[in-house]
Amino acid sequence: MRWSYFIVIQCLIIFIMIGIFYIHQENVIVLKKPPESISQWYKPQNKRQVWLHTMFKLRREMLAIKIYAKMQNDENLKKWVEKLNEDYYKIAEMMPEWKNKLDLVSIANIQKNIKEKRYDEITHTLDELDKSCQSCHTDFRAATATLYRAPDFSEMKIDDSITLISHMRTMSKQVNQIKIAFVDNRSEAALSTLSELEKGMNNLGDICINCHKNASKEFPNEKITQTMADLKQSLKTGSLKEQGEALGTLAVLACAECHGTHRLAYDAKKLLSNKKNWYELLKHSF
Numbered sequence: 001m002r003w004s005y006f007i008v009i010q011c012l013i014i015f016i017m018i019g020i021f022y023i024h025q026e027n028v029i030v031l032k033k034p035p036e037s038i039s040q041w042y043k044p045q046n047k048r049q050v051w052l053h054t055m056f057k058l059r060r061e062m063l064a065i066k067i068y069a070k071m072q073n074d075e076n077l078k079k080w081v082e083k084l085n086e087d088y089y090k091i092a093e094m095m096p097e098w099k100n101k102l103d104l105v106s107i108a109n110i111q112k113n114i115k116e117k118r119y120d121e122i123t124h125t126l127d128e129l130d131k132s133c134q135s136c137h138t139d140f141r142a143a144t145a146t147l148y149r150a151p152d153f154s155e156m157k158i159d160d161s162i163t164l165i166s167h168m169r170t171m172s173k174q175v176n177q178i179k180i181a182f183v184d185n186r187s188e189a190a191l192s193t194l195s196e197l198e199k200g201m202n203n204l205g206d207i208c209i210n211c212h213k214n215a216s217k218e219f220p221n222e223k224i225t226q227t228m229a230d231l232k233q234s235l236k237t238g239s240l241k242e243q244g245e246a247l248g249t250l251a252v253l254a255c256a257e258c259h260g261t262h263r264l265a266y267d268a269k270k271l272l273s274n275k276k277n278w279y280e281l282l283k284h285s286f
């Protein structure tokens with residue numbers, strides 16, 4: 001009797017879980033997350049981006065084998081297939097969790113075909129191996145790149161008391177204050193807020209240099225400085241349309257360009273790092 005209760009309750013729980021997933025399937029995105037241990041193959045835990053560079057090697061090795069199979073060049077085939085074999089097995093050495101994702105049959109077949117000089121078959125087995133590459137990439141490539149390679153702005157500060165995000169909010173306010181001031185014919189106020197924004201942008205520029213060592217990537221760059229000068233001029237003498245255009249250009253160059261790269265990637269990184277829990281799903285607040 002007790003056992004039958006137990007089984008009924010188990011079935012009920014499974015049924016409810018399937019139900020929850022089913023009801024929410026339009027509202028949630030389910031992603032596979034790479035095991036956290038992959039971080040040891042990325043900066044800052046590692047000195048180099050070891051995982052990514054092993055991947056680049058694999059792609060090169062596959063191409064080399066394709067080229068030399070066509071040329072029927074046994075010596076080079078032998079050289080490159082050894083490298084491919086070694087690097088393919090490295091995937092499982094680095095990430096034992098992903099051992100079962102390797103296609104050991106295809107990698108052995110490539111070697112066999114090379115040994116037996118079946119050149120036409122080599123390309124075919126390479127394509128087979130590539131399916132195992134693609135299958136792991138479909139599941140994990142984008143999430144891994146976002147989690148472990150997108151620059152992280154969480155700890156960045158403008159100075160001891162100003163976090164990056166509060167600086168962003170201030171600059172956004174200033175951009176809008178400028179717009180409100182000039183549409184209401186208060187050019188003096190617009191000009192004074194613009195000079196505050198200019199200072200804020202110079203301060204922001206100091207954090208770019210940490211990663212963008214190249215002087216041509218300084219912030220604000222020449223184009224931004226020129227647009228700022230145009231905006232100043234049009235706030236003094238220009239029409240409402242010219243003022244609007246100059247401010248719009250400034251916002252694209254000084255804000256949107258960086259957001260297109262850094263904010264998008266950082267937002268995605270934060271989303272993927274978030275631990276979503278069952279409680280949130282159950283609250284049903286979409």
Ligand code: HEC
Binds near residue numbers: 056141
């Ligand atoms: C078990 C999982 C797995 C397998 C198998 C795998 N990869 Fe990858 N690969 C990844 C992950 C994860 C990334 C994302 C790395 C990143 O962007 O930092 C990646 C990225 C890459 C990239 C960089 C892609 C780009 O466009 O930037 C190349 C090239 C690549 N893999 C080649 C290969 C080849 C060739 C094979 C098969 C011989 C292979 N990979 C097998 C997991 C795998």
Ligand code: HEC
Binds near residue numbers: 152204207258
């Ligand atoms: C934590 C490191 C880091 C910081 C800080 C940083 N960047 Fe980047 N940024 C990168 C990396 C990595 C890339 C991608 C590689 C590349 O294109 O240089 C990139 C790419 C970009 C790109 C797109 C590609 C290009 O070069 O046009 C822009 C625009 C950009 N950064 C602007 C900025 C600005 C402006 C700042 C400062 C306000 C900044 N970044 C601060 C690391 C950083």
Ligand code: HEC
Binds near residue numbers: 255
């Ligand atoms: C590094 C390049 C970079 C530049 C240049 C930049 N931003 Fe940002 N911005 C970011 C990043 C990264 C975030 C996300 C910060 C976070 O969520 O912690 C962000 C977030 C914001 C936010 C959202 C703040 C919030 O409350 O969530 C606003 C508003 C904003 N930026 C306005 C601006 C304006 C206005 C400019 C131009 C004057 C600008 N940003 C220039 C990178 C940049």
